[in-house]
Amino acid sequence: MSELFQGVTEFAAHWWQYLLMYLIGGVLIYLAIKKDYEPMLLLPIGFGAILVNLPLSVVWEMPDVDGGVVSGVLKMFFDAGIQTELFPVLIFVAIGAMIDFTPLLQDPKMIFFGAAAQFGIFFTILAATALGFDLKSAASIGIIGAADGPTSIYVAARFAKQLLPAITVAAYSYMSLVPIIQPPVIRALTTKSERRIRMENKSGSVPRPVLILFPILITIISGILAPISTPLIGLLMFGNLLRECLVLDKLSKAAQNELSNLVTLLLGITIGGSMRYQDFLTLNTILIMLLGLVAFIFDTAGGVMFAKLVNVLSKKKVNPMVGAAGISAFPMSARIIQKLAKEEDPYNFILMPAVSANVAGQLGSVIAGSMVLALVPWLLS
Amino acid sequence: MDIQNIILALKLMGYGLFGVFTVLVLFYFMIKLLMKIFAEK
Numbered sequence: 525m526s527e528l529f530q531g532v533t534e535f536a537a538h539w540w541q542y543l544l545m546y547l548i549g550g551v552l553i554y555l556a557i558k559k560d561y562e563p564m565l566l567l568p569i570g571f572g573a574i575l576v577n578l579p580l581s582v583v584w585e586m587p588d589v590d591g592g593v594v595s596g597v598l599k600m601f602f603d604a605g606i607q608t609e610l611f612p613v614l615i616f617v618a619i620g621a622m623i624d625f626t627p628l629l630q631d632p633k634m635i636f637f638g639a640a641a642q643f644g645i646f647f648t649i650l651a652a653t654a655l656g657f658d659l660k661s662a663a664s665i666g667i668i669g670a671a672d673g674p675t676s677i678y679v680a681a682r683f684a685k686q687l688l689p690a691i692t693v694a695a696y697s698y699m700s701l702v703p704i705i706q707p708p709v710i711r712a713l714t715t716k717s718e719r720r721i722r723m724e725n726k727s728g729s730v731p732r733p734v735l736i737l738f739p740i741l742i743t744i745i746s747g748i749l750a751p752i753s754t755p756l757i758g759l760l761m762f763g764n765l766l767r768e769c770l771v772l773d774k775l776s777k778a779a780q781n782e783l784s785n786l787v788t789l790l791l792g793i794t795i796g797g798s799m800r801y802q803d804f805l806t807l808n809t810i811l812i813m814l815l816g817l818v819a820f821i822f823d824t825a826g827g828v829m830f831a832k833l834v835n836v837l838s839k840k841k842v843n844p845m846v847g848a849a850g851i852s853a854f855p856m857s858a859r860i861i862q863k864l865a866k867e868e869d870p871y872n873f874i875l876m877p878a879v880s881a882n883v884a885g886q887l888g889s890v891i892a893g894s895m896v897l898a899l900v901p902w903l904l905s
Numbered sequence: 906m907d908i909q910n911i912i913l914a915l916k917l918m919g920y921g922l923f924g925v926f927t928v929l930v931l932f933y934f935m936i937k938l939l940m941k942i943f944a945e946k
Contacts, residue, residue, distance in 0.1 A: 632937060636926070645921070646914075650914040650918055654914075659910055731943040733939075733943045895925055899924070903917060
């Protein structure tokens with residue numbers, strides 16, 4: 525008889541933890557539906573968090589007939605898609621097929637902004653170690669600053685699986701909050717006259733052989749310099765080659781739509797499914813959320829300060845706000861920069877340089893992730 | 906606070922930022938070269 529009411533007994537024993545997790549799941553679903561904050565991920569994550577925190581968590585693990593334990597449906601997804609790093613890598617194919625590198629190829633010097641805006645990653649790693657995290661955990665937390673969900677998942681799945689749910693929720697939450705996080709940081713670090721600097725909009729077509737050779741050569745160079753980066757860069761560039769070759773339109777569209785949608789759906793509910801209250805309601809989760817915010821703030825600051833440094837060294841002035849677009853949140857960050865520029869001067873159009881920096885940020889975040897993957901084991905050896 | 910870990914994190918910051926910039930510098934010259942080779946006349 526007691527077995528019939530196991531759920532009620534379990535719920536009564538840990539009622540506040542369960543209710544708190546339903547509240548967290550509910551907030552994520554609310555943000556997705558009402559505020560339109562990354563709904564494709566936050567909604568499945570929120571619902572997955574509720575599912576896995578129903579008493580006995582049978583979607584995670586359940587007893588079998590022999591008295592042992594077998595994996596539930598969400599744990600199967602987790603083992604197949606996250607443990608093996610399959611989901612983030614497949615998402616990279618989809619992202620690659622969505623990225624148009626033309627603005628960067630038209631104005632290649634903007635690539636450096638994609639490097640400067642990764643400063644937040646490394647600063648946050650330092651801050652996390654100061655708070656007592658070991659280097660692998662700190663590196664996984666710092667990667668939130670890549671503003672690139674799949675890279676965060678990929679690195680955390682390799683270095684700190686136990687922190688994966690909190691890192692993923694932080695990464696996607698802050699990516700959706702970029703329009704709120706970036707403007708105050710940019711305003712604090714720039715003067716009105718700096719925000720009014722006008723920039724030349726580079727235009728003109730990029731020869732087709734360049735668009736085709738770009739993903740192939742990037743893959744080869746990255747693979748030689750940092751072989752560990754091959755799954756990340758290689759599949760990102762494979763997706764981009766599908767797009768640019770112009771003979772695989774069906775595959776390119778499938779990567780951009782069907783593949784992206786399906787893997788995102790599975791990724792979201794699987795991450796939510798790993799948010800069991802036993803693992804999630806910890807001090808570490810709060811610290812990770814705070815450090816994630818630090819990462820985004822210092823990414824923005826790094827990009828702005830680098831642009832200011834360029835202005836000191838160069839005659840051709842750069843609007844320092846463009847530096848903040850060097851993060852991977854595309855095209856949100858570039859749009860914010862244009863909006864801020866228009867607030868100061870209605871006739872200032874810096875969207876194209878901001879888009880170039882933003883595309884460079886997508887490349888920079890993957891390179892930064894690869895650097896962390898390569899350097900951490902080396903430093904610990 | 907583990908000083909050893911913080912030193913490792915500082916090293917990671919130095920090497921990491923240097924590495925990201927170096928790789929992107931290579932990409933920059935690669936793009937410049939490609940654009941020069943395939944420049945439309």
